[in-house]
Amino acid sequence: MFIHRRGTSCLIYMIMALLLAALTGCASKDDEDHSQGEARTSAVKLEFWTPFSGGDNQFMTEMVNQFNKENPSIEVVQMNTRLDDYYSRLRTAIMSGSAPDLAILHQTSLPQFVQNGYIEKLTEPALQAGLEWKGFNANILESIVYDGNPYAVPLDTHALVMYYNKSYLRQAGLLDGNDMPIMSSGADAFHAFLKQLKASIPPDAAPLAQPSTRIDSVWLWWSLYNQLEGGGAFYNEELTEAVFNNPKALKALDYTNQLYKQELIPPNINDSFKLFYDGKAAVLITGMWGTGAFEKAPGLDFGVIPMPVLYDHAAVWGDSHTIAIPTKHGMTDEKKKAALIFAKWCVEHGAMWAEAGHVPSMTKVVASEPFNSLKYRSAYAATANYVAYWPRHVRQWSIVEILIQEFEKMNYSQQTPEQTLENAAKRVNIELKK
Numbered sequence: 001m002f003i004h005r006r007g008t009s010c011l012i013y014m015i016m017a018l019l020l021a022a023l024t025g026c027a028s029k030d031d032e033d034h035s036q037g038e039a040r041t042s043a044v045k046l047e048f049w050t051p052f053s054g055g056d057n058q059f060m061t062e063m064v065n066q067f068n069k070e071n072p073s074i075e076v077v078q079m080n081t082r083l084d085d086y087y088s089r090l091r092t093a094i095m096s097g098s099a100p101d102l103a104i105l106h107q108t109s110l111p112q113f114v115q116n117g118y119i120e121k122l123t124e125p126a127l128q129a130g131l132e133w134k135g136f137n138a139n140i141l142e143s144i145v146y147d148g149n150p151y152a153v154p155l156d157t158h159a160l161v162m163y164y165n166k167s168y169l170r171q172a173g174l175l176d177g178n179d180m181p182i183m184s185s186g187a188d189a190f191h192a193f194l195k196q197l198k199a200s201i202p203p204d205a206a207p208l209a210q211p212s213t214r215i216d217s218v219w220l221w222w223s224l225y226n227q228l229e230g231g232g233a234f235y236n237e238e239l240t241e242a243v244f245n246n247p248k249a250l251k252a253l254d255y256t257n258q259l260y261k262q263e264l265i266p267p268n269i270n271d272s273f274k275l276f277y278d279g280k281a282a283v284l285i286t287g288m289w290g291t292g293a294f295e296k297a298p299g300l301d302f303g304v305i306p307m308p309v310l311y312d313h314a315a316v317w318g319d320s321h322t323i324a325i326p327t328k329h330g331m332t333d334e335k336k337k338a339a340l341i342f343a344k345w346c347v348e349h350g351a352m353w354a355e356a357g358h359v360p361s362m363t364k365v366v367a368s369e370p371f372n373s374l375k376y377r378s379a380y381a382a383t384a385n386y387v388a389y390w391p392r393h394v395r396q397w398s399i400v401e402i403l404i405q406e407f408e409k410m411n412y413s414q415q416t417p418e419q420t421l422e423n424a425a426k427r428v429n430i431e432l433k434k
Contacts, residue, residue, distance in 0.1 A: 043075040044338040047100040050078060051086035055292045059356045066352070067345050074338045076102070087397070090326070094118045099326035102339050105152055107143045107320040112394040114146050120325040121149045122340065128333070129340035136347075137384045140361045144322055152322035153343040156350070156358035157384045159318030160219055161288045162308060166301045168282035172200035179303055187255055187310040194264040197282045209272035209281035210265045212411040216272065217256055218403045219317040220285060223307055224252035226315035226388035234391045240432055245425040253410075253417040255310070260411050276302075288383070291357030291376050306380045318387030320361070359384045395431060402427045 052060055057080055064078045079100065081089065087109060093099045105113060113119045126133070133141060133150060137157070144152045162181075169175040174182045174196060183193045198207040210216050226232040231248040235241065259265045269275060276284040277297045284290070285307065294302055307316040323343040325336060346353070350360025351370035359381050360366055372378050390396050406424040409415045415423065 043073050044335055045075045045077060046102055046335065046339055046342060048076050048078045048102040048342075049086075049090060049100040050080045050104045051083040052080055052104070053082065055356050056289065059292075059353060063346060063349060063352050066349070067342060071341070071345070074341060076342055091118065094326050094328075097329055099328045101325065101328070101331065101335055102342065103324055103326050104155075105322050105324045107152075107154070107322055108390050108396055108400075110144060110146075110152060110322065110324075111392040111396065113324065114151050115394050118327055119151055120327060120336070121151060122153065122325065123149055125325070125333075125336040125340040126150065126153075126344075128337045129344050131340055131344040131347075135362050135364060137361055137363055137366075139385055139387060140320055143320060143389050152324040153340070153347060154361040155321045155323060155346060155353055156361055157318050157320050157387050158287050158289055158358045159316045159380075159383045159387050160223055160285055160307045161291075161304050161380045161383065162306070163276060163284045163286070163290060163294065163302055163304050165276070165279065165282050166303055167279075168197065168201045168205065172197050172282075181303075181305065183308065185309055190308055190310055191258075191264070194259070194283070198264060201282050204280065206266045206269065206272075206275060206281040207264045207283060208259060209269060209275045209284045210259070211269050211272045212260070212267065213270070213408050215400070215404050216286065217260075217407045217411055218400065221249075221253050221256050221407070222317045222388065222390075223315060224255060224310055225249050226317075227309060227311035227313060228252060229312040231311075232315070232388060235393065235432075239391075239393055242425040242428040242432070245421040250417060250421055252311075253421060257410055257417045261413070276300075288357045288359065288380060292355055293357075295375070304376050304379055306383050314386045315388045316383060316386065318383070318389065320389075321358070399428050399431055402431065 048064070050057070050060055061078060064076050068075055090099070090103055105119070131153070136154060140154045140157050141150075144150055144154050164181055166175055166179055169181055174193065176182050181193070183189060194207045201207065210220065225244075225248060228248045228251065231252065233243050233246070236243050260267070272281065272284055273286060273290060273293075275281045276290075277294060277300065279300055288304075291304060294300060306314070323346065325331075325339050347360070347362050348365065350362055350365040351368060351374070354360050354371055354374055354377050357377070359377070360371060361384075365371055366381050366384075371381075390400065393399065403424050406415075406420045406427070410417060410420040
């Protein structure tokens with residue numbers, strides 16, 4: 001009987017101990033959740049506008065979520081929208097006093113935002129956040145500095161690169177033992193490379209995939225024009241007149257046109273990206289943002305190299321995503337500092353952003369193990385050193401649209417390269433007078 005009571009007592013004590021432990025655990029969890037809730041409620045909240053689509057949006061969302069997890073005193077709320085009307089909506093928001101605290105801007109769009117006072121100088125906020133500009137790639141950094149002042153934090157450079165289908169190149173005898181293209185430098189050598197591909201690959205596959213519409217042929221021309229010694233001039237020094245109707249620009253454009261005329265770029269391609277993704281193109285010259293997508297393409301055995309040098313020196317079209325602080329009445333120094341803390345975190349975690357295919361803006365990130373452990377990216381990382389950005393003009397976006405329209409006419413054999421440059425220059429000059 002005594003033993004039975006003792007056993008019952010022990011059992012009661014054990015149950016009580018377990019209940020107490022459970023209650024203590026619940027209380028601790030409740031206290032922790034309450035504490036985290038309080039920290040998030042008192043956090044500096046930053047509204048962050050982005051124009052990303054596809055993979056870019058996915059990777060930026062992951063970065064925002066990771067930052068918020070690591071920085072409970074700051075909460076970044078990302079608002080993503082389509083690029084089509086992104087800049088018009090952003091300008092309207094700034095002028096109406098309802099701007100976001102942070103916004104992604106392409107480097108090409110910076111001139112109009114800087115000149116119109118739409119974004120803040122970042123010298124002082126960067127100092128407060130401990131962001132050191134000397135850590136950035138020099139070519140990328142120069143693109144965001146105006147009159148000695150930085151106006152945005154560059155995340156990356158995204159430039160043209162050359163993707164190639166290893167199966168097609170191997171079939172044509174144009175792939176070496178390291179799975180690299182066998183291709184000499186120079187315009188004639190690249191032309192011969194494409195002709196050899198065309199003779200070898202199936203008739204329904206493209207030697208070089210480029211769309212007949214949209215901006216791709218303009219990017220290709222701008223790259224080749226800047227590769228020529230003394231090339232790359234777009235405006236006069238006063239930015240009042242177009243000067244790209246010249247022999248060097250014509251040489252680059254005529255080369256581009258010959259690729260279309262000889263059907264080394266097949267006619268009427270609408271979606272060159274999908275064509276390569278589906279294994280229906282041997283070569284594709286497009287932005288390095290394609291890397292992350294092509295890695296997911298089932299059965300696609302591809303490689304990537306920098307844009308080939310066809311003329312005198314390396315140069316390639318490129319742009320940069322940057323983070324800027326829109327001008328906003330009443331924005332506190334605390335918020336500005338928080339905004340730069342977020343921007344600093346993003347560039348220091350550039351290897352996450354590089355998963356989309358871009359080259360990070362900070363030199364230490366490009367040299368880091370996380371970046372170099374990513375396949376393909378290191379093969380074209382040096383491209384950042386010689387990106388040829390569009391010239392700084394407040395109307396550059398709309399002026400590039402003029403080039404697109406005129407180049408499309410050439411691609412469809414409606415006008416010659418000479419007529420294309422002449423007509424484009426006339427239209428640009430009219431735009432400059434508005």
